[in-house]
Structure formats: C-alpha cells, structure tokens
Amino acid sequence: MTAQTVDANPYGKIYWDTINWTQVEETVRRLQTRIVKALKKNAYRQVKNLQRLLTKSISARLLAVRRVTTNKGHKTPGVDGITWTTPEKKIQAVHDLEKDIKILPLRRIYIPKKNGKKRPISIPSMLNRAQQACHLLALDPIAETNADEHSYGFRYKRSAQDAMGYIHHILRRKGSPQWILEADIKSCFDQIDHNWLKENVPMDKTLLQKWLRSGIIERKKLFPTRAGTPQGGIASPTLANITLDGLEKMLKEKFGDKPGNKNRKMVHLCRYADDFIVTGKSKELLQEEILPAIKHFLAERGLQISEEKTRITHISEGFDFLGQNTRKYGEKLLTTPSKKSQLSLKEKLKVTIKYHRKEASKLIKKINPIIRGWCNYHRYIVSKKVFTKVDHYVFQLLWKWTRKQHPNKSRQWIAKKYFHCSKKWVFATKTKREKPKEQYLASSTRIRRHILIKGKANPYDEEWRTYFEKRAQRKSIPCAV
Numbered sequence: 001m002t003a004q005t006v007d008a009n010p011y012g013k014i015y016w017d018t019i020n021w022t023q024v025e026e027t028v029r030r031l032q033t034r035i036v037k038a039l040k041k042n043a044y045r046q047v048k049n050l051q052r053l054l055t056k057s058i059s060a061r062l063l064a065v066r067r068v069t070t071n072k073g074h075k076t077p078g079v080d081g082i083t084w085t086t087p088e089k090k091i092q093a094v095h096d097l098e099k100d101i102k103i104l105p106l107r108r109i110y111i112p113k114k115n116g117k118k119r120p121i122s123i124p125s126m127l128n129r130a131q132q133a134c135h136l137l138a139l140d141p142i143a144e145t146n147a148d149e150h151s152y153g154f155r156y157k158r159s160a161q162d163a164m165g166y167i168h169h170i171l172r173r174k175g176s177p178q179w180i181l182e183a184d185i186k187s188c189f190d191q192i193d194h195n196w197l198k199e200n201v202p203m204d205k206t207l208l209q210k211w212l213r214s215g216i217i218e219r220k221k222l223f224p225t226r227a228g229t230p231q232g233g234i235a236s237p238t239l240a241n242i243t244l245d246g247l248e249k250m251l252k253e254k255f256g257d258k259p260g261n262k263n264r265k266m267v268h269l270c271r272y273a274d275d276f277i278v279t280g281k282s283k284e285l286l287q288e289e290i291l292p293a294i295k296h297f298l299a300e301r302g303l304q305i306s307e308e309k310t311r312i313t314h315i316s317e318g319f320d321f322l323g324q325n326t327r328k329y330g331e332k333l334l335t336t337p338s339k340k341s342q343l344s345l346k347e348k349l350k351v352t353i354k355y356h357r358k359e360a361s362k363l364i365k366k367i368n369p370i371i372r373g374w375c376n377y378h379r380y381i382v383s384k385k386v387f388t389k390v391d392h393y394v395f396q397l398l399w400k401w402t403r404k405q406h407p408n409k410s411r412q413w414i415a416k417k418y419f420h421c422s423k424k425w426v427f428a429t430k431t432k433r434e435k436p437k438e439q440y441l442a443s444s445t446r447i448r449r450h451i452l453i454k455g456k457a458n459p460y461d462e463e464w465r466t467y468f469e470k471r472a473q474r475k476s477i478p479c480a481v
Contacts, residue, residue: 014094016087019062027059032141032460039145040461051138051203061097064133065090068126068234078125079107079217093130101131103210106230108218114344120190122216122230132211132235135203141460142202143238148248149455153273154237157459157468160322161380163272164335165452167326170268170279171315172333177266177279180319181286184309185244185298188274189236190228192243193302197229201242211235227302237273243301244271250297251278255290270321277321286312324381335381342386345374346393353397360418360429361437363401367394368440375442380450387442394439398427 031054038046054060068074069084077083084090106122113119124132144156152163170176194212198205211233216223229236248269255267266281267290278294280286295305313319318327323341327334348370356363371394375387402414419425428438451474457464 014058014062014091016090021066024059024062027057028054028063028137031057031060032137033462035138035141036145036458036460037462039142047142047202054138055135056098058094060134060137061094061130063137064097064130065093067133068129073123073232076123077107078123078128079104080125082126084126093127096127097130097134101127103128103214105215105217105222106225106232108216119231121232123232124214124230128211128214129234132233135207136235136238139201139203139235140238143242143245144458144460146245147241148245148269148271150248150269151241151245151271153271153275154241157457157471158453160272160377161450162453163270163322164324164326164381165450166270167277167321168333168335169452170270171326171328174331176315176333177268177281178315179280179283179286179312180315181278181280181290181312182310182319182321183276183278183291183294184306185274186304186306187228188244188303189231189240191302191304192228192240194227196301197239197243201239240274243303244274247271247276247294247297250293251290254293255280255285272322275321277319283312283314324378337378337381337383337386341374341378342390345370345390349394350397353401356401360402360427364427364429364437364439371440371442372445375445379445379447384443384447387445390442394442395425395427398439 031050035047035050035054038044038050065084069090075083084093104125106124109121109123110118111121140156147155150163150166152158152160152166194209197212198209201208212229213225214230215225216230229239248271251267251269255265264281265285266279267285268279270277278286278290280290291305291310298304315326315328315333318325320338320340323338325336325338327336349367352366352370353363356366371390375383375390378386398418399414402418406414406417418427418429420428420430426438426441428436430436451471453471454467457467459468
C-alpha cells in the first residue's frame with residue numbers, strides 16, 4: 001500500500017481523484033434502506049448487525065472523509081493541529097478509520113452571538129470528526145424513522161422553509177388556534193444528560209461514552225465533560241434531535257386527538273432544532289397545562305426552558321420564528337421577513353460597504369452573496385415589498401460610498417461611471433479585461449411557493465423514494481416571475 005492508495009474491497013486500490021462517488025453513495029444508501037426495513041419489522045438484532053456492517057464498510061469511510069474535508073470547518077484543526085489537505089492524507093485517513101481510534105479531547109473556541117454573548121464551540125480532531133460522520137451514516141436512518149413528524153432542524157431533506165410552511169398550514173384557517181407558545185431550550189447542546197443518551201441512542205454504547213466524556217482543552221488546561229454534546233461535533237445535532245424526539249407524541253397523547261374526538265384544544269408542535277412553538281386554544285391552556293408538561297419532559301433529559309426567550313402571544317400580535325414574522329390581520333395570515341432579520345442584513349451590508357477600500361468590482365463580489373443568500377431564504381413568503389426596500393437601502397449605501405471615493409467629482413460623473421448598465425440605477429462596473437459586474441437586485445428574486453414536506457416522509461425508506469425524486473424534480477423547475 002502506498003500513501004496514495006488503500007487496498008480494500010470492493011474497489012481494490014483507491015485513488016482519491018478517481019473515486020466513483022455515485023457508486024459509493026448508492027452502496028451506503030442500500031445499507032441504510034435495509035436498516036430502515038429491519039427497524040420497521042422490529043428486527044433489532046438485524047439492525048445492529050447492519051449498523052456494524054455499514055460503519056466498517058469502505059464506502060462509509062470514504063463518505064465520512066469526504067464530508068469532513070469539504071464542509072465549512074475543514075480547515076479548522078482539533079487539538080492535534082492536523083488537517084487533511086492532500087489526496088494522500090485523505091486516503092490515509094480512510095485507512096486509519098479501520099483501526100481503533102483514540103478519542104482526543106475537544107478544542108474549545110468561542111464565536112460571537114447576535115445578543116453580544118459568545119457561543120462555545122468544541123472542535124474534535126479530524127479523525128474523530130470522520131469517525132462521527134461514519135457512525136452517523138448508520139445512526140441517522142434510525143433517528144429519521146423514530147423522529148417527530150414536525151421536527152425540521154438538522155434533518156436530511158428538511159429545511160426551515162418546511163417549518164414555516166407547516167406553521168402557515170396550521171394557522172391560516174378561520175378556526176385555527178389563536179395562541180402561540182414560543183419556547184427555547186436553555187443551552188440545549190451543553191446540558192443534555194449523558195446517562196439518558198447512553199440509554200436511548202441506538203449505537204455502540206462504549207464509543208458513545210468516549211465521545212461524550214472526551215473532555216475539553218481550553219487555555220492549555222483539560223476540563224471534564226459531564227453533560228451535553230459538543231457544538232462542533234458532526235453527530236451532535238442528531239443526538240440533540242434524538243433527545244427532543246417524543247415531545248410531539250407526548251403533547252398529542254395528553255392534549256391532542258382522542259378516538260372519535262377532534263383536537264379541540266388545537267395543540268400543534270413545530271420544532272426546528274432546540275427552538276419550537278406550540279399552539280393552543282387559550283393562553284391559560286398553554287401557561288398552566290402545556291408549559292409544565294414540556295418542562296417535565298425536558299427535565300428527564302437534563303434540560304430546561306429558557307425563561308427569557310419563552311413567551312405566549314396572540315396571533316394578532318404576531319411572533320418571530322426562524323427569522324420570519326407570522327401575524328394574522330383580521331382573517332388573513334401573512335408571513336414576512338422579521339424586522340430583526342432585516343436589521344441584521346442592513347447592518348452587515350453597512351459594515352461591508354462602509355469599510356471597503358478596494359475597487360468597485362470587488363465590492364460587488366462581496367455584497368452579492370450576502371443579498372442573494374438572504375433573499376433566497378425569504379423568497380417563499382410575502383417579501384416582495386421588503387426586497388424593494390432592501391434595494392433602496394443598498395443604493396443609498398453605494399451612493400455614499402461612491403461619493404466618498406470621488407469627493408471632487410460631480411453627481412453626473414459618478415452616475416455615469418458606476419450606474420451605467422442596462423437596468424436603471426443599478427450599481428455596476430466594467431473594465432477592459434473583465435466582464436461587466438453588477439449588483440444583485442433583491443427585487444429581482446422570484447417569489448415561489450414552497451411545497452411542504454409530508455410529515456411521515458423518510459428519505460431512507462424505499463417506500464418514499466419516488467416521492468423524494470418527484471420533489472427534487474419540482475425544485476429544479478424554474479419558477480415564474
């Protein structure tokens with residue numbers, strides 16, 4: 001075996017740049033489908049055997065290494081300072097995943113939050129990350145099969161748009177619930193009880209305990225980890241979802257549909273990661289019955305509600321969830337980009353444009369992804385007027401920037417130099433060597449309706465394969481203006 005290759009069946013010698021990823025993905029997909037099939041038959045011993053087979057397979061190891069070397073944190077090392085930047089190192093990592101891997105402590109860093117506080121991030125080593133990614137391939141099909149129907153965060157083939165679509169679905173009618181409990185779990189990832197995880201997560205218990213008890217290195221000191229799953233670990237979002245799954249079932253059993261009876265209390269749950277809302281018929285129901293039941297459910301898992309982020313509001317006042325505001329005006333329900341989200345975008349654009357010192361073409365290259373990304377997130381709701389306001393705000397910022405760049409030039413000269421493309425008053429630049437570059441207009445984003453995913457849809461279940469294929473085809477069709 002050389003540094004570039006690994007001898008392994010069924011592929012023989014592997015060269016990273018010539019791997020048939022379609023074949024690798026299909027092999028993993030078949031095993032994941034078999035896990036779901038066995039789970040539906042309650043064949044738990046077969047499920048364990050298939051999990052073991054998948055985690056030991058060369059296909060799973062290849063996908064695991066590809067994932068940790070292509071995600072956003074692939075250049076961030078763990079405590080060992082190692083990253084995989086060459087094909088030789090990636091192939092060697094695939095080989096190393098066959099062996100018993102030492103679980104290294106996590107490297108602790110802090111990133112700023114919107115409220116001014118700092119969020120702790122714990123970073124495993126590259127090899128430990130790949131190990132988590134490999135075992136996650138075997139864990140995720142089980143987690144998906146047992147998941148709450150209306151949980152949308154950190155789940156394959158689900159998105160924030162599905163969560164907002166479900167909220168619109170349950171609140172849009174005349175007789176829909178009028179009261180909403182907005183809740184957030186306090187330090188969810190850091191507080192989950194380890195004993196609960198070991199008893200309820202369907203994977204190798206010894207390995208799971210090593211992940212949870214790996215410790216944290218901060219300022220060259222080792223600190224033990226007695227609770228929680230590390231924010232920064234690849235498996236952490238799925239472990240958090242498994243912890244919170246069952247909340248919807250509990251609410252349905254206590255307050256939902258009864259045999260031969262409708263959901264008269266109008267209790268519905270929509271969850272995205274550790275943020276969730278619960279609807280109810282009255283404020284008293286949410287405050288005196290549902291909230292205590294939720295607190296009891298979370299306490300069993302070592303978690304508690306964040307009091308400062310939890311409140312009960314009437315639909316006529318509106319509420320913010322996932323950066324969007326949902327509010328009923330009379331009998332009409334509208335979802336628009338939240339004011340907080342708009343202010344965040346404006347502040348980011350203001351800082352980017354104000355302190356830019358290079359030429360206009362590079363400024364356009366910086367602001368376009370910001371505008372386009374924000375608009376693509378909000379394109380499925382009532383946002384056309386907001387997009388127009390964003391364009392006006394960006395124009396004002398860019399006009400100030402051009403005046404600052406050329407204080408001795410006239411307005412006419414600036415307009416001719418920077419706003420000379422086919423569309424009127426669009427910031428653009430043109431050079432002899434490069435193609436014309438122009439600012440992306442938020443108002444040019446096409447509004448399209450998002451089709452809500454079915455609650456029971458499972459991307460790892462063969463019965464739902466046709467459904468997801470049709471769904472993918474719909475997304476690829478261009479929408480009308």
